[in-house]
Amino acid sequence: MLSDERRVHSLRGAVDGVILNPGAWSHYAYAIHDALELIGLPAVEVHLSDVQSREPWRRLSVIGDLCLATYSGKGPEGYRLALGRLRDALDGDQA
DSSP: OOOOHHHTTTTTTTOOOOOEEEGGGGGHHHHHHHHHHHOOEEEEEEESSSSSGSOOGGGGOSSSSGEEEEESTOOOOHHHHHHHHHHHHTTTTOO
C-alpha cells in the first residue's frame, strides 16, 4: 500500500484536479500538504461532519490553504459541491 503522500504524487499527469477528504490527517499531515503543493493541481477539501463546530484542534487544516474551497458539514452532498467547484475552476471560473 502506498503512503498517502505517494498516492497524491501519483495523481500528477493522471487527473485534472483533486477532491479529497483527509479526515484526521487534515490536522497534522504536512506530507500530504507538501505533495498536494508539489503536484500543483486544483483541489477541494471535503469533510462530512462540520469540523468548525467540533473541538478547536479539529478546526485546523494544514491543506486548506492549497484548496480552492472546503466543504464541511454537508454530508455526502459536500462531494457534489466539491465536484461543481472543481469543474468551475477547470472551466476557467476561479470565483
